[in-house]
Amino acid sequence: MELRTLKVVKDTQIQYSSKELLFLAQSGQPYRGTLYINFLSKGTTINLIDLKKYITSLRSKVLNSENIAYEIYEKINTSITTNNLGVIVDLSARGGIQQRVSYGKDFQTVLKPNIFQV
Amino acid sequence: MSSYSKKRSAELESLGSDKTKYEYRYNPKLLETFENIHQENDYWVTLNADEFTSLCPKTNQPDFGTLIINYIPNIKMVESKSLKLYLFSFINNGEFHEDVVNKIGKDLVKLMQPKYLEVVGLFYPRGNISIHPTFSYSNDQDKYKEIEKHRFINRNINPQRIG
Numbered sequence: 001m002e003l004r005t006l007k008v009v010k011d012t013q014i015q016y017s018s019k020e021l022l023f024l025a026q027s028g029q030p031y032r033g034t035l036y037i038n039f040l041s042k043g044t045t046i047n048l049i050d051l052k053k054y055i056t057s058l059r060s061k062v063l064n065s066e067n068i069a070y071e072i073y074e075k076i077n078t079s080i081t082t083n084n085l086g087v088i089v090d091l092s093a094r095g096g097i098q099q100r101v102s103y104g105k106d107f108q109t110v111l112k113p114n115i116f117q118v
Numbered sequence: 119m120s121s122y123s124k125k126r127s128a129e130l131e132s133l134g135s136d137k138t139k140y141e142y143r144y145n146p147k148l149l150e151t152f153e154n155i156h157q158e159n160d161y162w163v164t165l166n167a168d169e170f171t172s173l174c175p176k177t178n179q180p181d182f183g184t185l186i187i188n189y190i191p192n193i194k195m196v197e198s199k200s201l202k203l204y205l206f207s208f209i210n211n212g213e214f215h216e217d218v219v220n221k222i223g224k225d226l227v228k229l230m231q232p233k234y235l236e237v238v239g240l241f242y243p244r245g246n247i248s249i250h251p252t253f254s255y256s257n258d259q260d261k262y263k264e265i266e267k268h269r270f271i272n273r274n275i276n277p278q279r280i281g
Contacts, residue, residue, distance in 0.1 A: 020182050020242065022171060028140040030206055032169045056180055059171075059209070092169060 001054060003079035004047040012041040016051065017111050021089065023058040025065055033091040035072065038107040039082035046080060065091055069103040077104075126152060133199045140203065144211045146225045150200035154191040160233065164188050165198065167205050174244075175212035183215070183241035187226065190233040190262065196226060215241045215249040223253030234262045236269065
């Protein structure tokens with residue numbers, strides 16, 4: 001699916017996060033994670049509705065958990081041109097092991113407690 | 119293998135299976151039980167499921183939430199791996215939060231016939247509103263009826279955010 005773009009002021013630092021990432025592991029077990037996307041805009045960003053739909057589309061996709069950050073990175077990278085694009089995914093623990101996978105430029109993740117949401 | 123291990127192994131199918139099959143359509147038959155060997159004691163069991171997900175029946179948009187299951191076992195107890203598989207089977211199920219919580223509560227009551235059971239759903243906000251339904255059940259004994267009544271009346275007695 002296509003990620004439509006929106007114009008944004010150049011050099012705007014943008015970070016998206018979602019606690020609602022879900023895809024299927026190779027075993028078929030649903031895998032939950034928190035997604036962070038970070039970049040410095042070159043004048044465009046992604047339409048948020050399309051980003052939501054893209055994240056939702058991963059629910060039925062079978063992926064190697066280590067490749068999930070790359071999968072999302074590639075999708076964004078082919079849709080918009082950015083500076084320092086980075087994707088980090090914190091996966092829910094499996095077998096007692098917590099996994100964080102990242103691709104692209106490293107960055108500090110910020111998941112602010114949203115005062116308007118539980 | 120100890121006699122205890124043998125007993126527990128004989129009771130359960132999915133736990134320890136090499137070929138776990140994940141079902142993506144609601145299936146209460148996935149649930150399994152094992153025997154409560156401490157029936158002389160009343161004790162609480164809490165099961166937290168932070169990865170619960172289902173769909174909106176109207177828009178098909180995904181919903182997420184944490185389910186908290188508290189119960190006082192009688193003879194049968196739900197096995198946690200089978201519960202995991204059962205909860206994952208809601209992944210493509212379109213139901214309102216209130217219906218999901220009641221459905222799970224009723225399935226667990228039917229499965230275990232517990233002394234007391236409650237299911238709390240803490241769903242992520244949609245359209246600015248998060249929904250937190252609670253299902254509760256007690257058997258016919260006065261003690262557990264009293265517990266149900268007490269918890270029902272006192273839930274969220276001072277309006278506040280739950281979870």
